Amino acid sequence: MTDRKYILIIDDEENLRHMLSVMLARQGYQAETAADGAEGLRLVREKAYDFILCDIRMPEMDGKAFLALALEHGVSSPIIMMSAYGTVDIAVECMKLGAYDFISKPFKKDEIVMVLKKAEERERLKAENSRLREVAAGKNAFCDIISRNAVMEEIFDQIHKVSDLKTTVLILGESGTGKELVARAIHCIGNRSRKPFVAVNCGAIPENLLESELFGHVRGAFTDASGDKAGLFEQADGGTLFLDEIGEMPIALQVKLLRVIQEEEIRRVGAASSRKINVRVVSATSRDLEADVRGGRFREDLYFRLNVFLIQLPPLRERVEDIPLLVDHFLAKYAAAMERPLVRMLPEAMRSLMAYGWPGNIRELENAIERGMILCEGNIISRECLPTGISGGGAPSLASDENLSIKKAEDAIERDLIRKALAKTGGNRTQAAKILEISHRSLLYKLKEFGIE
Ligand SMILES: Nc1ncnc2c1ncn2[C@@H]1O[C@H](COP(=O)(O)OP(=O)(O)OP(=O)(O)O)[C@@H](O)[C@H]1O
Ligand SMILES: [Mg+2]
Structure with missing residues (x-):
């Protein structure tokens, strides 16, 4: 395991070196030895040890000299001095120099x-x-977007390059991957940041209201239009309009949207004339827009108009290295929000978080942490405080004592994963196969085998 700690033992007495090595190995440490300070110094310059145990009285280079030189070379491992009778005052001097601790010989194992x-x-x-300080100082973060993943860092670069331009940006990515966060970042670091950022969820507004919501209306345009009203495009004038879930835009409105973006003017519903607007459009969707274009659900001309600059966000399972950073970020965020001391994630819980597939991506992770903080006791989140699907609590029950069939357990897992993938893609088998990382054909085969509709 990577948890194994490396220890360097520096002592001129061979018996003691041997005794310590054997004893520490039994405790799970990996021990190496040196017979004096000079040899020790050679070793610490080649390799990073977690701890160094160093005798004080040695021929050649003694412990104090070793300590001074090691510190001078920037060795940051804790150095624990071993003092025999008569060298305690030197040990104290060593502590002042920067030794971590000292222990008097002879010592007991414990x-x-x-x-x-x-x-x-x-x-x-x-x-x-x-x-945590790094997280707080915004290291590994860009406009609140936390990541040290290479693909994400490229995206930070793209955001930089495109932020000051008026280019329309299309952000694609699974649900919860941070599409809105990226849209806000583009706005915030760009030259429109003093003007409004207006977000609209195209899927959340009833079709018959969306047009007047976007473009506004004049009095009497329809039954409920008791006065003139500016639409979201006008509200975003000079700034950015974020069209979220653009894939949900009704096809009839798509034509109108295309015209507005191309001509940079809008006409309120029921108005006789149009007015100029200056709006930067950023849109996002978790749907496969290209497939929607092929299926005739999304206009190709609008797709090309929106997709001038594409940002494709990777799912969390492809940037596992971000999980610890995000966990710290959310632990700190909710500790502040709940006015609680910092909560710690137990290593076993962290392992579960790293192993899980995160179909709901960062939002799902954030929710799991918030829930864990509410459920945990004594400021420690253990695996039991995580949702069952994440903690892996569901899996062991598959194998009861009576049923140890690997085949059956595998089938159960497969069935479960396929169901989840289909639910997530709204029944789209092509997309589900992609998520499951199996071919379309084998998905169809398995659907039949498991009798899934
Ligand atoms: N890299 C990140 N660092 C920190 N927080 C993040 C990151 N990515 C996403 N989040 C957080 O996760 C949540 C979901 O992000 P966001 O709403 O931007 O996702 P989305 O892609 O728009 O999701 P959906 O498709 O469901 O609308 C938000 O609370 C956001 O702040
Ligand atoms: Mg969103």
């Missing part, structure tokens, strides 16, 4: 293990603190 465990805990806290 003593040395305890000193090491204490050092380990302190190192862990130090690492966690600096990670």
Whole structure:
């Protein structure tokens, strides 16, 4: 496991080196040895150890000299001095120089293990603190978008390049991948940031209202139009209009939208004349727009007009390295929101989070953390505080003592995954096959085999 800690033991007494190595190996440490300070120094310059145990009285280079030189070379591993009778005052001097701790010889097994465990805990806290500080300082983040994934960093670059232009941007990505966050980032760092950012969810507004919502209307344009009203395009004048779920735009409105974007003027519903507008359009969808174009549900000309600059957000399962960063971010966010002290994620819980597939992406992760913080006791989130699907709590029950068939368990998992993929894609088998990473044909075969409709 990567949790294994490397220890360097520097002591001129061969017996002690041997005894310590054997004992620490039993405790799960990986120990290496050096017979004096000079040899120790050579080793620490080649390799990073988690801890260094160093005797004080040695021929050639003694412990104090080793400590001074190691610190000078920027060695940051905790160095624990081992002092024999008569060298305690030197050990104290070493502490002042920067040694982590000291232990008096002869020591008992428990003593040395305890000193090491204490050092380990302190190192862990130090690492966690600096990670949290990085998160707080916005390192690994771009306009609140947290990531250190290479594809995401390229996207940050694209956002930079396109932000000051009026180019229409299309953002694609599965649900919860941060499409709206990216749209806001484009607006916020661009030259329109002082003007409004107006977001509209095209799927959430009834079809008959969407047109007047977008373009406005004049009094008497329809029964309920008691006065003139500016539409969202006008409200966003000078700024950015974010058309979310653009794939849900009714086909009749698509023509009108295309005209507005091309001519840069709008006509309120029922108005005789049109007015100029200056709006940057950013749109987003989690649907497969190209498939919608092929299927005649989305106009090709509008698709090309919106898709001048494409940003394709990767799903969370393709940027697993972001999970720890995001977890820290959300832990800090909800600790602040709930006015609670910082909550810690147990390693076992973290492993479950890393192993899970996240069909709902970052939003699902955020919800899981918020829920975990509510359920957890004593400021520690254990695996039990995570939703069952994530903690893997559902899987073991597949194999009861009576039924140890791997085939049956695999079938159950497959069936479950296929159901989820179909639910997520609204029954679209081509997309579901893609998510499942199997061919379309084998999906059809499995649907038949499992009797899934
Ligand atoms: N990289 C990220 N760093 C921090 N928070 C993120 C990141 N990506 C997404 N989030 C958060 O996750 C949630 C979902 O993001 P957002 O609403 O932008 O996703 P979306 O792609 O628009 O989802 P949907 O398709 O469901 O509308 C938000 O609360 C957002 O702040
Ligand atoms: Mg969204």
